[in-house]
Each structure stands twice: as structure tokens, then as C-alpha cells.
Amino acid sequence: MSALSQHLAILPILLPLIAGAIMIPLDDQRRRLRAGIGIASALALLVIAILLMVRAGASEGSHAAVSVYRLGDWPAKFGIVLVVDRLSALMLVLTASLGLAALVFSTARWERMGPHFHALFQFQLMGLNGAFLTGDLFNLFVFFEVLLAASYGLALHGSGIARVKAGLHYIAINLAASLLFLIGVSMIYGVVGTLNMADLAARIPAIPAGDRPILEAGAAILGMAFLVKAGMWPLGFWLPTTYAAASPPAAAIFAMMSKVGVYAVLRLSLLLFGEDAGASAGFGEGWLLAGGIMTIGFGAVSVLATQDLPRLAGASVMISSGTLLAAVGAGQVSVTGGALYYLASSALAVGALFLLIELLERGRDVGADVLAVTLEAFGDGEEDEDAGEAEEVGVAIPATMAILGACFLCCALLLAGLPPLSGFIAKFAMLSAVLNPAGLGTAAAAAVVPAASWGFLAAVILSGLATVLATTRAGIRNLWAVADRVVPRVSVIEIAPVLFLLLLCIGMTVQAGPVMRYMQAAAAELHAPHAYVRDVLAPAGARGEVRP
Structure with a gap:
């Protein structure tokens, strides 16, 4: 193993940190240099993430290879440890893909809307990657704060009344969530005496009965912090407004940020309370199953209640989060595997939609929709502070409206879960597993579908119907029934990131078999984390360990 390959696990953290630090002293006269550094960093992150995914998927007997990177060669119980398994590698690939697409899109004009955009974006990538790689709760809090600090600047990037108002609400809510995070972690540490995730999993079964209520109370408070970030109802009321107000590149990477909360819930619930x-x-x-179903319902009502495309995309994020949380609450390996496939598909689709919306609305009369009474009722007729600059961007490419329409159709099919794209495959995998709960134990129990599972099935189907109705209405308004519309001027550098993300979804559809096998293997590891615990707590020189 080469020296570089030994340190792959830490590069997703170090690379954006170094790139962001280099960009800070560069002034606006060197904007192209900053953009070049940012895109080169994102490209390198994507390559590194793919290499880590290949390594994580390399089977060793009945388990995948779990790479453990110990900083300073300290034992995992005392030092900082990074862990790469199938799930974390998947999240790294999704983050790098969305980050690359958003950065390329931003070079058209969005990077010039405020200071230090590229540096903030790199720190955002650093926080996201660190949260997916860390093996202990303390450093999970550290990386959460890094990504949140960067997201505060990105949420306000471009100024404007709507962004400032939504950004201040977003900051206040997440500061409160960070306080809950600290309280929950402190309670868990006070009972168990460690914050290393693998060590926690090994010690929790032996916790005395008298201390267990404090442990579970701390876990519940910690879970509330994660659920705020995941956008679970009623804790996620801030999400649609904040995501709708953010600039398109920021909103695209925020689509991945909401998955950090889902990732933390998925990882810790199965590792610590399996x-x-x-x-x-x-x-x-x-509680996860019930809360996820309610979140799906709230998101479905939200997509029907709005005729504003950015808010529709934000509500779609809530539907995605609710579906994933409910799938985690179902507690079945096959459902979790389908949920991981859905996570990848929905994250890419929502990111593409956020980028596409700005192109679709370019050239439209900003106040035209105010003629609709419903828009006035829901307050979506606010003037877009960036609209006046949109007409100056790009050059007209052939068949612009046809390309935009085809991209919007793909996004609608993916989010609604209609065939033939990956959204349908993901929902079919989840719902078929819910209706065949073979993991419940006896054959008699397997033949009975719990009432909560029927509720999950109904919520997923009805939310898909709501998404079909909402996206059809939006497509008619934006692509068909617009009188005297000016064809938007769209540059290749803007449409290429959208096509890149959608092609990834199409690739997931074409290669559904191998991709689903990877997801099911990741789900099996999550539900039986013995290899994870064993490799992290193994002594120096054990299998899967990498030392700096």
C-alpha cells in the first residue's frame, strides 16, 4: 500500500481545509484563481471518495473492509479516529458530486454576489466530510459546528431581505440545536465514560438499570439535535423557507447538509441501540417511524400549498427526510437498503432541481405570478433581488427550452418516484420490503404487516401523488402556459452541472443491480455492526487499521 493510499481517509478533511485557507487572503481581483482552486479541490475530493468507496466495498470474507485511521497513533478510546465503511464512503461520493456541480454552476455569476464564497464552500465540504468520517461524538460535534458556521455565510450569500430573514431564523434554530447536542453528549459521557462510537456500542449493553434512564434521556436529547438538522416535523419548519431563500449553489449543497442529520440518526441508532x-x-x-410519517405528510401538504418553485424544492427535501427517517424507524435491513438507494437518488435530484430552478425562472416576469390569488395568499410574490441580473448571464444555446423541460421532467419523475428512473426503484425497494417483513422472526409474524408499516406505505404513495400534482402544475406554469416568454439565456457551464447530477441518477437506474447490492450490503453492516466495533477497537496493527 502506497504512502498516499494510507492517508486517503483524512484527505477529504485536509484538502478542503487547505484550499479554503489559501483562498481567504485572495482578493476579488483573483476570482478566477479562487474558482480554479475550488473546482480542482472538488474534483480531487470526488476521485478520493470514489477510491474510498471501492476500498470499502472490497469484501473480506463476510464483511467489508472497514478502514480505521488513528491520528497520532492513539488508541481509539482516547484519540481521534476516522472510520471509512460503505455508508461513510457513499456519503463522501454524494457530497463531492453535489459540491462539484454547485461550484461549477456558481462560476457563472453567483460567486460574485458576496465575499469569500469559495472559501466558505470549502469549509462546508470539510465539515460535511468530517461528520461522515468521524468515529466519536465529540468530533462529530466539532464538524457539525464547522459545517454550520460555513452554512451561515452561504445562507446569507447574495444579501437581500428574504435571505437575511430566513438566514437569521436558520442561525437561531441551529444554535439551539447545538446546545441540545452538547447537553445530550454530556449526559451520555457522564453515564458511559466514553464518546467513541464503537466503545459506546461495546459498553451500553452492560450499563446498570439505574443509569439507563439517564443514558436514554441523553440519547433522546441528542436525537432531537439531529432531527432539527434533518428537518423532521415539527422541528424542521425552518427548512423550506431557508433553502428557498438561499442562492442556488448554496441550496444544492444544503440538500446534502440535511442528510447529515439523517446519517447521524441512522448510524447511532443502529450502532448504539441495535x-x-x-x-x-x-x-x-x-418515534422515528411516526415522526417520519408525519414529516412526509407535512412535506406533501407543503408541495401542494405552494406555487413557488424554490419552496417546492425545499418541501421536497422534507419529504425525502421524512421517508428516510421512517425507513430507519422500520428497523429492517431490506428497508434500510432501499432507503440508502433513495437517499442517493433524492439528494442528487433535489440538488439538480435547485440549480435548474434559477434557469427556469430566468426571463420570466418576477411579478407575473402575483395575479394568482393563491400566490398572494401564501406570500410567494416577493421580488427576487437577483432577478435583475439574471438576464445578463449566458448565451442562448440551441433548444434551450427543450433541454430545460427535459431536465425538469427528470427531476419530477425522480422526486415523485415514478418509473423508469431511480426514484421509482428506491421506493419500490422500500415498500416491497415493508410489505414482506421477513426479518421480524417467525414465518407467522412475517405474514403480518404492522399497522405502522401500512401508514408508511400510504404516506410514501400519497406524497408521490402530491409531488406529481405539484410538479405538473409548476411545469405547465413555467414551460407551457407562459405568454410572451423570453427564451432564457443559459450558458453551457450552467446546464452542465444539472445534466451531470441527472446523469448520475440515470446511471443508478441503469446499474440498479450493482448499486442496490452495495446499498443492501451497507445496510447489513449497519444492522450488524460487529465488524465496525471490532476494527475500531482493535489494537495497533490489526486488520483494516491505517496509522498516520
Whole structure:
């Protein structure tokens, strides 16, 4: 193994950190240099993430290779440890893909709307990658704060009344969530005496009965912090407004940021409160299932209640988060595998939609929709501060409206879960597993579908119907029934990132078999984390360990 390959696990953190630090002293006269550094960093991150995914998917017996990177060669119980398995590698690839697309899109004009855009974006990538790689709760909090600090600047990037108002709400909510995070972590540490995730999983089964209520209370408070970031109802009321107000490149990477909360819930619930957690096994699963279903319902109502495309995309993020949280609450390996496939598909689709919306609305009369009474009722007729500059961007490419329409159709099919794209495959995999709960135990139990599972099935189907109705209405308004519309001037550098993300979704559809096998293997590892715990806590020189 080469020296560079030994340190791949830390490069997704170091690379954007170094790139962002280099960009800070560069003034606006060197904007092209900053953009070049940012795009080169994102490209390198994508290559590194793919290499880590290949390594994580390399089977060793019945388990995948879990790479453990110990900083300073300290034991995992005392030092900083980074862990790469199938799930974390998947999240790194999604982050790098969305980050690359958003950065390329931003070079058209959005990077010039405020200071330090590229540096903030790199720190955002650093925080996201660190949150997916870290193996202990303390550093998870650190990386959460890094990505949130960067996201505050990105949410306000471009100024404007709408962004400032939504950004201040976003900052206040996330500061409160950070406080909950600290309280929950402190309670868990006070009972267990460690914050390393693998060590927690090993110690929790032996926690005395008298201390277990404090442990579970701390876990519940910690879970609330994660659910705020995931956008679960009623904790995610801020999400549609904030994402709709953000600039398109920022909103595209925010689509991945909402998945950090889902990732943390998925990772910790199955690692700490899985089947081997003793009396705490399955803690919180019922609440996740019920909360996820309610979040899906709230998101479905939201997409029907708005005729504003950015708000529709923000509500779609809530539907995606609710679906994933409910799937985690179902507690079945096959459902989790389908949920991971859905996570990848929905993250790419929502990111593409946020970028596409700015192109679709370019050239439209900003106040035209105010003629609709419903728009006035929901307050969506605010003037877009950036609209006046949109007409000066890009050059007209052939068949502009046809390309934009085809991209919007793909996004609608992916989010609604209609065939033949990956959104349909993901929902079919989840719902077929819900209706065949073979993992419940006996054959008699497997033949009975719980009432909550029927509720999940109904919520997923009805939310898909709501998305079809909302996107059809939006498509008619924006692509068909617009009188005297000026064809928007769209540059190749703007439409290429949208096509890149959609082609990834199409690739997931064409290669659905291999991709689904990877997701199911990742789900099996999550539900049986023995290899994860063993490799992280293994002594120096053990299998899967990498030392700096």
C-alpha cells in the first residue's frame, strides 16, 4: 500500500481545509484563481471518495473492509479516529458530486454576489466530510459546528431581505440545536465514560438499570439535535423557507447538509441501540417511524400549498427526510437498503432541481405570478433581488427550452418516484420490503404487516401523488402556459452541472443491480455492526487499521 493510499481517509478533511485557507487572503481581483482552486479541490475530493468507496466495498470474507485511521497513533478510546465503511464512503461520493456541480454552476455569476464564497464552500465540504468520517461524538460535534458556521455565510450569500430573514431564523434554530447536542453528549459521557462510537456500542449493553434512564434521556436529547438538522416535523419548519431563500449553489449543497442529520440518526441508532444493546435495544424506533410519517405528510401538504418553485424544492427535501427517517424507524435491513438507494437518488435530484430552478425562472416576469390569488395568499410574490441580473448571464444555446423541460421532467419523475428512473426503484425497494417483513422472526409474524408499516406505505404513495400534482402544475406554469416568454439565456457551464447530477441518477437506474447490492450490503453492516466495533477497537496493527 502506497504512502498516499494510507492517508486517503483524512484527505477529504485536509484538502478542503487547505484550499479554503489559501483562498481567504485572495482578493476579488483573483476570482478566477479562487474558482480554479475550488473546482480542482472538488474534483480531487470526488476521485478520493470514489477510491474510498471501492476500498470499502472490497469484501473480506463476510464483511467489508472497514478502514480505521488513528491520528497520532492513539488508541481509539482516547484519540481521534476516522472510520471509512460503505455508508461513510457513499456519503463522501454524494457530497463531492453535489459540491462539484454547485461550484461549477456558481462560476457563472453567483460567486460574485458576496465575499469569500469559495472559501466558505470549502469549509462546508470539510465539515460535511468530517461528520461522515468521524468515529466519536465529540468530533462529530466539532464538524457539525464547522459545517454550520460555513452554512451561515452561504445562507446569507447574495444579501437581500428574504435571505437575511430566513438566514437569521436558520442561525437561531441551529444554535439551539447545538446546545441540545452538547447537553445530550454530556449526559451520555457522564453515564458511559466514553464518546467513541464503537466503545459506546461495546459498553451500553452492560450499563446498570439505574443509569439507563439517564443514558436514554441523553440519547433522546441528542436525537432531537439531529432531527432539527434533518428537518423532521415539527422541528424542521425552518427548512423550506431557508433553502428557498438561499442562492442556488448554496441550496444544492444544503440538500446534502440535511442528510447529515439523517446519517447521524441512522448510524447511532443502529450502532448504539441495535439488537445487542440489551434493555435499550430498539430505543426510539417507534418515534422515528411516526415522526417520519408525519414529516412526509407535512412535506406533501407543503408541495401542494405552494406555487413557488424554490419552496417546492425545499418541501421536497422534507419529504425525502421524512421517508428516510421512517425507513430507519422500520428497523429492517431490506428497508434500510432501499432507503440508502433513495437517499442517493433524492439528494442528487433535489440538488439538480435547485440549480435548474434559477434557469427556469430566468426571463420570466418576477411579478407575473402575483395575479394568482393563491400566490398572494401564501406570500410567494416577493421580488427576487437577483432577478435583475439574471438576464445578463449566458448565451442562448440551441433548444434551450427543450433541454430545460427535459431536465425538469427528470427531476419530477425522480422526486415523485415514478418509473423508469431511480426514484421509482428506491421506493419500490422500500415498500416491497415493508410489505414482506421477513426479518421480524417467525414465518407467522412475517405474514403480518404492522399497522405502522401500512401508514408508511400510504404516506410514501400519497406524497408521490402530491409531488406529481405539484410538479405538473409548476411545469405547465413555467414551460407551457407562459405568454410572451423570453427564451432564457443559459450558458453551457450552467446546464452542465444539472445534466451531470441527472446523469448520475440515470446511471443508478441503469446499474440498479450493482448499486442496490452495495446499498443492501451497507445496510447489513449497519444492522450488524460487529465488524465496525471490532476494527475500531482493535489494537495497533490489526486488520483494516491505517496509522498516520
